[in-house]
Amino acid sequence: MANPIAISRDGNVMVLTINRPDKRNALTHEMYYQLCDGLQQAEKDPEIHACLLRGQSNCFTAGNDLSNFLADGGFDESNAAARFIQLLPTLSKPLVAAVGGNAVGIGCTLLPHCDMVIAADTATFMLPFVNLGIVPEAGSSTLIPQMCGGPLAAELLLLGEPFDVERAKQVGLVNYSCTEAELMDLAMTYAQKFASRPPQAMQQAKRLLKLSQPQLGQVMQAEFSALGERLASDETRRVIQARLKR
Template sequence: MSDQNHILVEKQDDILTIRFNRSDKKNALTTAMYASILEALVAADQDETVKVILFAAQPDMFTAGNDLKDFLAQDAAEEPEAMKMLRQLAVQKKPIVAAASGIAVGIGVTLLLHCDLVYVGEKTRLRLPFVNLAVVPEAASSLLLPDIMGRQRASELLMLGDFFDAQRAREYGIANAVIANEEVFEYALAKAKELAAKPREALLLTKQLITKTRRRDVQQRIDDEGVIFGERMVSEEARQVMGAFFSGKS
């Protein structure tokens, strides 16, 4: 399985950067890309020289979410690489920083909920279109979003599925700060370096304490969402919506 360099993994000093690199397809994530991300995350936690993980892409595009054609072509009998990656993300020991700018859709937003520090570009547009596609939320977003912003705001984002801007992402608690698109990566990298300079064990233990209460609930919700998501993908409702999407009628 090859992602054709659609995921770039670079270690600079004690920071591991995982960069989406499929800009011709709006960084839509494929099975191979999820497998590469999973491999990088596991390796990062096992590598004593890695202190911080940084997710990034390009100034005008974080990710448009799942590659639907690739997603629909997966063997239903096998566990999706996306699920494996999400489970790892939920238990990641090392701090995670994200630099998201441009467009962030689906997993491009829910991934941010598992990051410890999130910085978004000022022109970024975010969206959680799961219901619009006749499926359900993933990455434990149905649990984490209400925790972060309250039920009504979470319902607004998850049920209506409309685009929202960077300022609202910050207001709702998804992002720490809004930065100029062309500067968001360097800003996030600087914050990652700040984290990496902290006492190692104290930093890891602090993340563990922050996430401890919800860790088991998050893992269970990822599984629960995954079961329903899989059922929805083969439902008649989803078949009709996906058909309209691919035919350009949606």
């Protein structure tokens, strides 16, 4: 069986590939741990200057594996997904995402933590948290309103309807779009551009950019608390169980 998170190198770029296409790259606890381990390895390695996160050209990730998520029975800082979420804003090295196909849930909310996002022109985005009986995560309840304003953020986060790459660019989730065939090469081109700059200056500049988000940690803690409450509720369990039966 192929590793669901494949890690490789291309020069000074670490490539992390979500590799569970038979399940639309839905993320399990073990996959979150592997992503964290790979990103932390990149942080410690002086030869790695940037990271590229990708799925396949026709699938980024369908978000959390719902059966795995529900079986956990709760949500706190020790949860594998929480570990990944808390790691994202602390990364010192540039992170590029290549988004093809579906980007659902965490597949969307991780994007504001990336330094560049390249998406296929056929990509579809969705933030279905309320529809699943839960609440937004990864700081999205503050980052997305900051990016696109309150009314549009409310539409995306509260209604949870799919939107296309043009809307994603309007929101600020995506920098550039291209064809599926061009996606991986273009994303790697930008990852290599980041990796080619003086690494210490790059990392210091990235830290300065993060100074505009002083309340992010507090917001994430509030989201974790709300997620824990929702996952313990009868409403959420009924909604997710009904979704699993489809």
